Amino acid sequence: MVQTVKTKVPAINIELPEVTIREVRLGSVTNFSGTAAELVELSQCGTLKDKGRAFSQSTGCGSGNAFCQLSGIRGVVVINHAPIGCASDFQSFDFINRVGLSDFGITDYNGRFYSTDLLEKNTIFGGIEKLKEAAREIFAREKPKAIFITTSCASGIIGDDVGAAADELSREFGIPVTPCICEGFRSKLWTSGFDAAFHSVLKGIVKPTRKKTNKVNIINFWGSRIFDDLLNELGYEAQYIVPYATYEELEYISEAAATIQICSTLGSYLGAALEQLYGVPEIKFAPAFGIKGTDRWMRELGRVLDREEQVEEIIERRHREIEPKLNEYREKLSGKRAYVTAGAAFGHSLSSLIQDLGMTLVGASVYHHDAFYDNGNTESDALANTVEMYGNIPNYRVCNKQIFEIVNVLNKIDVDILIARHPGIVVWGAKLGLPTFIMDDEQFAFGYKGILNYAEKILETLDTIEFTKNLQKHARMPYTKWWLEQSVDTFTIGGGSK
Ligand code: SF4
Incomplete structure (x- = not known):
């Protein structure tokens, strides 16, 4: 079981003119090479340190x-x-x-x-x-x-x-x-x-609470309204924030019964702030990806919303419903080797899901790593949860979309499918002759239905092997043989990140 420990994260203070950046607040890093278990250990014992790059190809803003x-x-x-x-x-x-x-x-x-x-x-x-x-x-x-x-x-x-x-x-x-x-x-x-x-x-915008409501905040990117049915069944109403909420809806998110995050990288600050400032309980468990991850998350939701019995019923029913299809997919996908690139918490969640489908996760490249989250609770740590539930992940890298590093790694390991969160990465899968799909709707893989959605998508993508091999023949790779043979940490200041 993941230890529930509180780490020292500064309390949220909205009187400050600006929020403290993640490097300082959450000990976040953008460069690491090793295994997932090593990264979890370094994060939890407080010794994780970032290393610069002598060469950087790209960044975000x-x-x-x-x-x-x-x-x-x-x-x-x-x-x-x-x-x-x-x-x-x-x-x-x-x-x-x-x-x-x-x-x-x-x-x-x-x-x-x-x-x-x-x-x-x-x-x-x-x-x-x-x-x-x-x-x-x-x-x-x-x-x-x-x-x-x-x-x-x-x-x-x-x-x-x-x-x-x-x-x-x-x-x-x-x-x-x-x-x-x-x-x-x-x-x-x-x-x-x-x-x-x-x-x-x-x-x-946000104002102090007047009265509590039965709304549940969903800190969201975009995606579909996948929480409506579940929350309605539990007697609550989903309130998707921040995109697509009105000014008036945001004024009183302080009155919600709870806050759910679709991705802890996105919602870390707002989820913790609503709990600390207005007493809105945050579902702190890592988001519901994969069977085991969804079971844990559902039970925590049931506890926070005081619907534990109902949630147990839903878990049992949903397991029964998906089992036949899931077994069929597991048989087809067993042993397929996947590599994931995505933002931190989302990448960790996808890693769980892949392993739940009986596939082998041969490595991952996540864009940054937060040593902890704003609620200071290690239950939110999706990577720690993944390692605990499914075991270690080899070739685990933190790499802020440095394509030259991702290509270097993919050139050295045997991969059947590349799963990427952002469109800029997908093209490199095609150039390398790898069936690749873009996971742009984070709701698509969420919960029990998400596992089946994901399995179908992976099977469809694996079928594109002929097409991608043809693409590879006609693609020009800008990286030289020299670079592809170098250690991926060649430009990491001080060498490998451990
Ligand atoms: S887009 Fe470029 S110049 Fe503009 S704020 Fe972002 S990093 Fe700075």
Whole structure:
């Protein structure tokens, strides 16, 4: 059994103008090579240390992750105080939000996002007046319920006082105008941007509890409404946050009966904050992926919602329902070798699922690793849970999407299928002749039904072997033979990460 221990994580303080970055708050790292068990041990005994890279091919930006959450809130405007290039993620999240909104049955809402288009002269003379001017025009045009101002490397470096400007504009407009301090250079972990967005939502929108409700917050990316049936059966109502919630719904997420997270990497800060500040209990167990993981998560849900007997009934029924198909899939998938690349908690959850299907997990590359979560409880540690339930994972890497490292590893191990969370990685599977699928809807694999969904998808993907082998013949690999023969840690400062 995973030990339930409280680790020392700073208490949430929404009076602070900005959230402390993950490296400092959660001891997070972006570079590690070894086994999953070694990483769990280093994290739990507090000796995990990050190592830099002498060469880095790519990275992500926290501002994009902050925008990913704020841009989906209905009724608010997001102003990106930045050069126009930082707004490149507007189009991708606008597209994702349109698809997601229509899946949620919302067809009459468009997001409103603006950039202050900081120019070279603004970086010399300051950009605050430009920000205020833009905000006044936007307020007159859109009449939003609230405005969020996301910062950028440029506004951060020149020291624009976005907080003071937001206070002034808030008084002038009579609505919350809240800065979201998320410039890309603040943190090596782009997931710090999620925390920055939630810090702003907590500061700018969420109000103290009036009365408790039967709603259950679901901290979510996009995906489908998979919690409705389960929670309705238990006498509760799912409230999906933050994307697609209205301003008014977010005001009182403090009144919910509990908080569920679809991914602990995403929801760590908000889940812990709602519990610490407003007493909303957080389901702390790692999300429900794989049979054993779903059983544990369901039992914790039953305990928190006071529905333990009902949950036991559901577990028994669902096991019965999926068993015949699951056995069939296990037979077909037994011994197939999979490699996973995904964000931290989601990657760990997928690792459990693969092993539940009787497959062999030959390695994983997750984009970062949080040594612990904001609730300080090791039950939330999806990797520790995976190792405990299914055993160690070899070739376990923490690698912030450095493709040259991922290709190096995949070139050295025997893999039947590559499962990736993000589209940028999938193309490399194809170039290497590996059947590959993108796991972009995190709800797809969640819970008991998710196990069957996932098995079907894996079987379909394995059938593409001829196609991918053909693609490989015509693909040009930019990496030289020399690089592919080197140790993957060649550019890690000080060598391997252990
Ligand atoms: S905030 Fe910085 S890292 Fe992010 S997109 Fe703008 S310049 Fe790039």
